[in-house]
Amino acid sequence: MLEIRASAPGKLILHGEHAVVHGKLAVAASLDLRASLVLTLNDDAKVKLSLAELNIDIDFPLSDLPQVSAEGASSTQLDQPLYQAIHTLVAARDELSEGLESRRFAVEALLYLYCGIVKATSTQEQDEQSPSGVTINVKSDLPIGAGLGSSAAYSVCLASSMLALTRPIDAANAADLDAINAWAFLSESIIHGKPSGLDNTISCFGGAVSFASGKFNRVSTFQSLEVVLVDTGVPRSTKALVSGVRERKHEFPAVMDPLLDSMGHLSQTFLDISQQLAETSDTDPLFTKLETLMTMNHHMLNAIGVGHPALDDVVRLASSLGLAAKLTGAGGGGCAYVLLRPHASEDVKAKLFAALKEKGLRYWTTSLGGAGVAVERSDANQ
Amino acid sequence: MLEIRASAPGKLILHGEHAVVHGKLAVAASLDLRASLVLTLNDDAKVKLSLAELNIDIDFPLSDLPQVSAEGASSTQLDQPLYQAIHTLVAARDELSEGLESRRFAVEALLYLYCGIVKATSTQEQDEQSPSGVTINVKSDLPIGAGLGSSAAYSVCLASSMLALTRPIDAANAADLDAINAWAFLSESIIHGKPSGLDNTISCFGGAVSFASGKFNRVSTFQSLEVVLVDTGVPRSTKALVSGVRERKHEFPAVMDPLLDSMGHLSQTFLDISQQLAETSDTDPLFTKLETLMTMNHHMLNAIGVGHPALDDVVRLASSLGLAAKLTGAGGGGCAYVLLRPHASEDVKAKLFAALKEKGLRYWTTSLGGAGVAVERSDANQ
Numbered sequence: 105m106l107e108i109r110a111s112a113p114g115k116l117i118l119h120g121e122h123a124v125v126h127g128k129l130a131v132a133a134s135l136d137l138r139a140s141l142v143l144t145l146n147d148d149a150k151v152k153l154s155l156a157e158l159n160i161d162i163d164f165p166l167s168d169l170p171q172v173s174a175e176g177a178s179s180t181q182l183d184q185p186l187y188q189a190i191h192t193l194v195a196a197r198d199e200l201s202e203g204l205e206s207r208r209f210a211v212e213a214l215l216y217l218y219c220g221i222v223k224a225t226s227t228q229e230q231d232e233q234s235p236s237g238v239t240i241n242v243k244s245d246l247p248i249g250a251g252l253g254s255s256a257a258y259s260v261c262l263a264s265s266m267l268a269l270t271r272p273i274d275a276a277n278a279a280d281l282d283a284i285n286a287w288a289f290l291s292e293s294i295i296h297g298k299p300s301g302l303d304n305t306i307s308c309f310g311g312a313v314s315f316a317s318g319k320f321n322r323v324s325t326f327q328s329l330e331v332v333l334v335d336t337g338v339p340r341s342t343k344a345l346v347s348g349v350r351e352r353k354h355e356f357p358a359v360m361d362p363l364l365d366s367m368g369h370l371s372q373t374f375l376d377i378s379q380q381l382a383e384t385s386d387t388d389p390l391f392t393k394l395e396t397l398m399t400m401n402h403h404m405l406n407a408i409g410v411g412h413p414a415l416d417d418v419v420r421l422a423s424s425l426g427l428a429a430k431l432t433g434a435g436g437g438g439c440a441y442v443l444l445r446p447h448a449s450e451d452v453k454a455k456l457f458a459a460l461k462e463k464g465l466r467y468w469t470t471s472l473g474g475a476g477v478a479v480e481r482s483d484a485n486q
Numbered sequence: 487m488l489e490i491r492a493s494a495p496g497k498l499i500l501h502g503e504h505a506v507v508h509g510k511l512a513v514a515a516s517l518d519l520r521a522s523l524v525l526t527l528n529d530d531a532k533v534k535l536s537l538a539e540l541n542i543d544i545d546f547p548l549s550d551l552p553q554v555s556a557e558g559a560s561s562t563q564l565d566q567p568l569y570q571a572i573h574t575l576v577a578a579r580d581e582l583s584e585g586l587e588s589r590r591f592a593v594e595a596l597l598y599l600y601c602g603i604v605k606a607t608s609t610q611e612q613d614e615q616s617p618s619g620v621t622i623n624v625k626s627d628l629p630i631g632a633g634l635g636s637s638a639a640y641s642v643c644l645a646s647s648m649l650a651l652t653r654p655i656d657a658a659n660a661a662d663l664d665a666i667n668a669w670a671f672l673s674e675s676i677i678h679g680k681p682s683g684l685d686n687t688i689s690c691f692g693g694a695v696s697f698a699s700g701k702f703n704r705v706s707t708f709q710s711l712e713v714v715l716v717d718t719g720v721p722r723s724t725k726a727l728v729s730g731v732r733e734r735k736h737e738f739p740a741v742m743d744p745l746l747d748s749m750g751h752l753s754q755t756f757l758d759i760s761q762q763l764a765e766t767s768d769t770d771p772l773f774t775k776l777e778t779l780m781t782m783n784h785h786m787l788n789a790i791g792v793g794h795p796a797l798d799d800v801v802r803l804a805s806s807l808g809l810a811a812k813l814t815g816a817g818g819g820g821c822a823y824v825l826l827r828p829h830a831s832e833d834v835k836a837k838l839f840a841a842l843k844e845k846g847l848r849y850w851t852t853s854l855g856g857a858g859v860a861v862e863r864s865d866a867n868q
Contacts, residue, residue, distance in 0.1 A: 355775070358751035359782065362744035369740035393737070400741065400789045407785035409778075413802060420795060 108143040108268045110479040112260035114246040115253035115306040116333070116441060116472055117432050119401055120371040122349050122410060124316065128368025131375060132302060133312035133326065133472040135333070137245035139257035143238055143265045150237040153214050155258075157244050158207045162199055166237060169193075169219055177224035179286035182216075182293050190215045206248070206255070206295060213291040214240065214262055221266040221287060238269070245468070247335055251342065251433030256303030259291035260284060264479040275477050284308050284477060310476030314375055316368070323375060325382040328473040330444040332456060334429075335466045336414035338437025345410050345436045352409055363407060370401055391445045395428035398443060402430035410435030418442070421459050425452050444469075490525040490650045492861040494642035496628040497635035497688040498715070498823060498854055499814050501783055502753040504731050504792060506698065510750025513757060514684060515694035515708065515854040517715070519627035521639035525647040528619040535596050537624045537640075540589045544581055548619060551575075551601055559606035561668035564598075564675050572597045588630070588637070588677060595673040596622065596644055603648040603669060620651070627850070629717055633724065633815025638685030641673035642666060646861040657859050666690055666859060692858030696757055698750070705757060707764040710855040712826040714838065716811075717848040718796035720819025727792050727816045734791055745789060752783055773827045777810035780825060784812035792817030800824070803841050807834050826851075 113134040120130025146152065152163040170189035175181075190212050194200060200208045218238065242261065246254035264284045267273050273280050288304040305320055306313050312326035353360040374397055381390050402419050405411060415431040418440040422429035429442040442456065453469075460467045495516040502512025528534060534545040552571035557563075572594050576582060582590045600620065624643065628636035646666045649655050655662050670686040687702055688695050694708035735742040756779055763772050784801050787793060797813040800822040804811035811824040824838065835851075842849045 352778070356752075356755055356779070356782075359748050359755055359779070362748040362751065363782075363786070366741050366744040366748065369744065370738075373738055373741055396734070396791075397738070397741070400738075400745075400791075403785045403789035403793070404745070407782045407789065409782075411785070416798065416802075420798075 105484040106145050106481070107484070108265045108479065108481045109141070110143075110261040110265040110268070110477065111138045111140040112257040112264070112307045112477040113138050113253075113310060113474065114257050115303050116331070116439075117251070118312075118371075118472070119374050119397070120315075120367060121431075121433055121435070122346065122405065122408060123364045123367035123371070125346055125349070126353065126364050127317050128364055129314055129316040129371040130368075131312060131314050131323070131371050132306055133323075133329070134306050134310040134474055134476060135246075135252060135472060136470045136474045137252070137333070137468055139242060139244040139246060139254065139261050141258075141261035141265050142241045143269065146237040146239045148237050151215065151218055152237065152239040153211060153242070154240070155210060155242045157242075157248060157254075158210055159203065160200075160207055160210060162197065162211060163237075164193065164215065166223075169215065169223060172219050172224040176220050179220070179283065179290060182290050183220070186219060187212070187216060187294065190219065204248075209295040210255070210258065213259060213294045216294055217262050217266050217287055217291055220290070221263070222269055225270045240265070247439075247466070250335060250439050252333075252439065253303035253307055255295045256288065256292055256299075256307040259288040259295065259304055260307040260477050262291055263287035264477050268479050268481050272481070273479050275479050281308055281477070284479075306476070308476050310474055312378075312473050314371065323378070325379050326473045327378055327381045328471050330446070330448070330469070330471050332442040332444060332453075332460075333468045333470055334418050334440050334442065334460060336412065336418065336437050336440065337465065338412055338414045340412070340434060340436035340438055342434035345434045349408050349410060360408065363404060367401065367404055370397055370404075373397060387446065391443070395443060398428040398430040399423070402440075405431055405435055412437050415440050417463070418460075418465075421463075422456065425456055427452065427456065487866040488527050488863070489866070490647045490861065490863045491523070492525075492643040492647040492650070492859065493520045493522040494639040494646070494689045494859040495520050495635075495692060495856065496639050497685050498713070498821075499633070500694075500753075500854070501756050501779070502697075502749060503633075503813075503815055503817070504728070504787065504790060505746045505749035505753070507728055507731070508735065508746050509699050510746055511696060511698040511753040511757075512750075513694060513696050513705070513753050514688055515705075515711070516688050516692040516856055516858060517628075517634060517854060518852045518856045519634070519715070519850055521624060521626040521628060521636065521643050523640075523643035523647050524623045525651065526621045528621045530619050532619040533597065533600055534619065534621040535593060535624070536622070537592060539624075539626050539630055539636075540592055541585065542582075542589055542592060544579065544593060545619075546575065546597065548605075551597065551605060554601050554606040558602050561602070561665065561672060564672050565602070568601060569594070569598060569676065572601070586630075591677040592637070592640065595641060595676045598676055599644050599648050599669055599673055602672070603645070604651055607652045622647070629821075629848070632717060632821050634715075634821065635685035635689055637677045638670065638674055638681075638689040641670040641677070641686055642689040642859050644673055645669035646859050650861050650863050654863070655861050657861050663690055663859070666861075688858070690858050692856055694760075694855050696753065705760070707761050708855045709760055709763045710853050712828070712830070712851070712853050714824040714826060714835075714842075715814075715850045715852055716800050716822050716824065716842060718794065718800065718819050718822065719847065720794055720796045722794070722816060722818035722820055724816035727818045731790050731792060742790065745786060749783065749786055752779055752786075755779060769828065773825070777825060780810040780812040781805070784822075787813055787817055794819045797822050799845070800842075800847075803845075804838070807838055809834065809838065 124130035176186035506512035558568035
């Protein structure tokens with residue numbers, strides 16, 4: 105029995121959040137909390153999706169799916185007629201009318217990729233003879249809406265598994281990765297409107313990426329870093345935070361411009377130091393620098409108005425244990441990360457975890473800069 | 487009976503601390519916590535000083551004081567032979583051998599100004615006929631070593647009272663103020679080694695002063711501001727903090743240089759807004775800006791490494807009441823100030839004071855930018 109398993113990581117912004125909106129450099133890396141997908145075939149001639157984290161359990165008869173033109177079969181851009189047909193199909197389903205809007209988007213993305221990749225490549229003869237349905241189960245370690253790229257990890261899982269259904273896919277092959285990434289970007293476009301493409305690129309390729317003015321550069325020498333990711337549980341609006349910074353820049357340009365400059369330079373300094381980390385075994389002095397940069401950037405993010413006392417509490421707790429932390433992403437709540445040095449003291453870690461538990465905060469010990477998408481096809485009959 | 491009363495204010499750095507060390511603009515204003523001095527004559531032919539805050543109660547026979555040359559009688563620079571003679575005299579006194587070094591310096595400054603101003607202008611005949619001693623009592627509202635210009639306020643009191651002993655002194659007269667300021671600077675040189683002259687200038691003239699690269703500009707339009715000054719009670723070393731910033735600048739120039747630039751521009755923006763305050767009655771929007779600038783600067787000072795959790799606590803407390811606060815001076819402990827708008831809610835103030843009391847913190851409600859030195863000579867026999 106055919107089974108395709110795919111998994112893909114989230115992403116974490118190390119430095120440069122907000123500054124990147126104003127043309128400065130930012131750095132993000134893959135976050136080894138992953139979305140995982142299992143695809144099997146079914147005899148019900150249906151596309152079935154189960155996505156526990158969004159409380160989605162839905163299916164669509166294959167016969168309801170729209171026809172796919174040459175444009176719909178291409179990963180270069182979203183085919184509007186195909187998308188509109190899928191949108192109409194999904195909008196009609198009562199199961200998706202409540203809860204997060206992203207529940208509908210997640211289903212639309214699935215159907216779009218199914219149509220564009222699988223349906224478009226199957227011949228009419230195949231369709232009529234053996235109309236196998238697909239059953240897709242997705243689970244995710246990633247908190248949703250926390251700026252950690254959960255939708256990109258989902259999109260990359262979808263794209264890679266659909267492609268693997270039509271032909272052999274090797275996650276070590278550059279052309280295959282490009283194909284996965286292109287389809288994942290379309291999925292992200294459905295989910296987010298106008299994504300930068302950063303999240304799916306990191307989720308697909310893993311490692312770290314520096315980005316500025318819409319351009320990405322993969323950081324070839326990036327050394328994996330251990331972090332404790334902490335979710336403050338404080339909700340926030342990324343949009344409101346971004347526009348708050350823009351207003352403050354408009355009100356105090358002479359103060360904000362050099363401050364944002366400083367944040368961009370800090371990203372570059374971080375990259376320089378991570379380059380040095382790859383070239384030496386004496387890493388302690390470099391980690392001291394990385395820690396100083398994190399603390400500085402956290403305070404600068406406070407200065408531009410995107411802090412929150414709950415984030416400061418994490419930074420202060422870390423600092424009391426000799427560790428550095430900073431907020432990541434939009435700020436105003438959401439997540440912070442604490443850097444762990446290699447061979448960090450077990451005692452210190454235990455104290456950190458105990459204190460986080462006591463505050464009732466969710467946290468994950470995980471690594472940054474690790475592998476991207478993984479995809480595996482097996483057939484139990486073989 | 488002759489009595490001279492003098493008082494002089496401390497100073498508070500509003501913005502630009504630390505940045506000013508690196509050539510950026512800073513702004514300071516007089517702080518209406520004052521040192522007060524009462525000078526009377528005595529028949530014991532002694533110079534007597536009582537200075538409660540430094541636990542000083544000491545006297546010197548007039549006959550022990552060194553001779554004064556023309557150089558010693560001049561306020562343009564410290565006369566080294568005179569200073570050395572006084573230094574030797576003071577070093578011999580066991581009462582001053584313990585406690586703060588500033589206890590000795592305070593006595594040296596007193597004797598230097600007495601010799602340079604009073605002794606130098608009395609004729610030998612006067613000396614022999616009526617060798618009246620002087621009794622000086624000093625009290626101060628200003629915490630010592632908190633970066634609030636307590637020594638400058640003391641120096642200005644000394645200089646103005648000594649001058650008033652020799653001739654009529656009018657604190658509204660520019661030449662008299664210049665004379666007081668010049669002598670106070672010599673006193674500060676004895677106490678601090680190489681003072682910038684900022685503290686004595688503000689203490690002497692009152693109001694606000696902007697300064698950069700060793701140059702002062704009095705801010706003619708400065709509007710008095712109400713603040714709550716809070717002493718965290720956390721001791722710190724200004725020297726270590728200043729050198730920590732220098733090291734960080736050396737280590738991360740690309741990050742620190744624009745950050746310090748931003749702080750300098752913030753001082754200028756503050757000045758622009760206080761200028762606008764003088765020109766409108768609709769001050770609320772301007773106070774909102776002043777509050778934003780304070781919060782931003784506090785976080786930037788954290789970013790350059792001169793923060794302290796106790797200072798953050800004050801900022802957070804203020805913020806929880808809708809008020810803005812920032813550290814002032816060297817940071818790393820010491821004082822923070824909370825800005826009060828005109829007609830600030832009594833309820834909010836009461837909550838602030840209650841919370842500060844609960845934390846066991848000393849605080850003072852006071853104003854910035856008020857009057858400088860005051861000096862008054864009275865003779866009960868007249």
